[in-house]
Amino acid sequence: MEAFPGMNRIPAGERAAFNLLFLLEHYFPKSRRIQHMRESARRRAVAHLQRGPKGKLIEVQRVKDISASDFRKSFLSKGIPLIIENGSANWPLASRWSFEKFHQRYGHETIKLVQRKGVAADDEIIEGKEFSEEIQFGAFLDQVTNGGTKYMRFSPLLEKFPELLDDFDHDFFKRMAGNSWGLTYQLFMGATGTFTPMHNAMTSFFFVNVCGIKRWALIPNHYLPILNPSADGFGYNHSKAQADLSNVTDFPGLECIDRMEAVMQPGDILFLPSWMWHSVRNEAPTIGVRCGFIYPKGMATEATTLSFIRLFAARNPSTLEALYYVLFKRNLPERDKWLLTAKLIRR
Template sequence: MRGSQQFKYGMYQLADHFFGRKKFFKDRAKYYNDLVAELKKHGEGRIMPVERRKDLSLEEFKNHYVRKGIPVVMEGAAKDWACVQKWSLQYFKDLHGDDEIVLVDQAAKDFPYELTTLADVIDNIRSGGSKYYRFYPLLTRHPEHLEDFDYKWLRERRTNPVWFDAFQVFIGGEGSYTSLHNANQSNLFVQVYGEKKWVLYSNYYAPIIDPSPVRNVYRDAPAKVEAGPFNPFELKFEPPYELFRYMDGYSVHLKPGDVFWNPPFYWHAVKNVSDSIGVGYRWLSPFYSFKMSPLYMSLDCMATNPPIWKAYSLYRKDINELHLAEVKKLEEAKKKIAQQETVKKNEPGVPV
């Protein structure tokens, strides 16, 4: 698409962020008619596998893939790490099954949630259920697991300066899925157990994905039909997703021990092709993220739902609380947790 079309869409996103879509630029039919004509000139897009590299040097990783914002899989880079050697669903159930968690259904509208335990989620997964625990703050609760990673190796590959970093664990069963979204953090994703597939699109295609106005620090592809957002694992280009056929993308298939570099602001969807445990080592390097997308990083700095300072405080603690804050359910969840703790303390035989 032309640079002028990119610029004009950026103006739409800027107005949407501050005023919503009902205030300015409501009629965008001419813009999209012109965009369709431009896209047709270049033909349909294609999905290409992300490059897989063995023994990728730190220098080449930084100078080529990081500097240019190019995704890459470092094949088997973590195969000897303790997390890959030891972790499994049973391992977590045995060690941390009693962990009380807030399980947020991020695939549903308004983020319904339940208070449960890690053991219950794992039992559900192993019985073929659909529960998917995203963003488990494992190292916040159990910092001894830092020794299961080569933290020095991860830190050497960060971009600087770093506002914060975080380890987030994803535990899901075969077929569980996360729809298209993007965010401003850099991500070195370690596939620990099982296998996982990704599909990625450059933020260049934001005018096609056309995210709804948000005032938080990440974006989802909009659900334009009842079935949900466009699913890159089930390519259906019927309206209203007909323009998605013109996007080039990347495919990724991660196996245990693989480490995947996912740069900021890449749109991505993820599907577990088996029961799976993966760990996202994420960090926010604001200048690098600004380089990847000046518009979206600037808008993120002006987030109000919740304010950026609160968003990243919750992000470091448990990103599930951040999602609840966006839909005004965080205080409700905290009260329920406090009530549960009070009931436990009053149970016979429980030490106070």
Template sequence: MKLNLQDIPRVKTLSKEDFLKDYFIPEKPVVFEELSADWPATKKWDFDYFREKAGDVVVPLYDGKPAKGRQSSHGPAKKIPMREYIDILEKGPTDLRMFFFNLLQNCPELIDDFKYPDLGVKFFKKLPVLFVGGEGSSVVMHYDMDLANNFHFNFVGEKRVILYPPSETKFLYHVPHSIVSMEIINMDNPDFEKYPALAKAKGFETTLKHGEALYIPSKWWHFIKYETASLSMTLRSLPQKPGRIAEVLKNLIITRNYDNLMRKIKGQDWIDYKNRKAIENTHRSAGIE
């Protein structure tokens, strides 16, 4: 048995009118194959370039181990200069990842290497961020807490991306008081005996290669597997709908702080409780006994 996934539509590029009508307004994903073809970044950005431009910048790295007990769910595994991290990436598989590396704060000169595409959306220009991962590493299935519309540009390597729309949340073992699915689930090879509801979820997939960009609509679930060491950049467009804005505030002010507090108070008991509820809630919603 396999996940029920269909290919994400692909286009070379699109007019802003067609993008808004066919993808942005109906909230459907799409891969742009040539959206960044004329950017300097598409030609220049590789690991050697970042070793030269940002080699001395100390970066936080995260591994694939779930947080336990009272550990912070957002804490890095280590912090090292970027050139040392790139050396690790080039040696072979590693689960170490770097995410949400703010270009404006750390390498402001690199913003001249790209431009914000004219797609009829308002970009949040204070937060162009890099995501880097080693071969074999992965990102747990989640949706973004700020419910941004993401435009994810890949410059180095290849990564597999699985997406699910919000309508499929009931099948995805959503952990209560969080924006993630259960970390123990291997989305590359899920155990359908333990997690049968996943077989009912209808999603999308693609493999992003050099120079390609993926539009991930607001509140869509995404799982990312680094097939090779990879470097990508995300440009974000924040939600404009009042209901979504209210949900963002709830996520940032209430959900995150409550979860952190309970983790500090109850430790591993809180994590175990949430995982049990994720299974119970999902199987109830999916009609599985």
């Protein structure tokens, strides 16, 4: 766990017990016995952490420039987050993307907003797994600039407007990821105060912040028992734990975990490794893109149990359904065309 030298730790045996029970719960979701044992494992992990010091808040490292080989050696392969300051300042999107310019180009188009269970704010009503609505893009942009609460998260909008893909530096991604397997592009646009709760997923990604300011809270998966996510078999995990410690009574032990913070300015690029938990608050109206890429070593080593669950126990969508969509983009139900199933685009 190079991300945090000297971090407050949960003993390996206690983590292994919790992880195993979390895995079993995916196969036996109704078993009271497993739920009870998982709860006991969680309590033991909490008690252990609470005997130690309070958690530290650590700033994510920032660099102005970094070579691809240094990035891969010191950050990608070790699973350490990094901000590359102004990393996208010279990309075409820096001058071509803004709320006004999107309004002029695409204001008349109809777009779809999808809110998913666990990664939407509490006040966004979601019955079942997701809630979606269609809206005129211009009206959506107006409500963002006027401080509205509708937040576009994980949107595959670049599949609808593929010309926007010309505005990225695709060589940057190839160099940094060390492969040309392609990326999944998902757009985020929201007003000041919009928020995405704590979650994690299998893919590593670069987040390109085009406009606005974003405050990220990051928590290593080492603290899974404290975050205590529900075992609902989605392609992602989610937790209601608040990194600002505002609900520590519901998540005891949160006050003792070491966490990281990253504040992104326009033009910054954030690298986030596989399975790093994160929540995000927009501190100004933002446009940003999650550029997910495949890094098998990180997927397998950052969180072995979660990778196993994703590959063999996830049902919503299953790995085979997700792969089929990513590679062929056909026949998958509309409800599943989302996180981890955004299309892999090669450039």
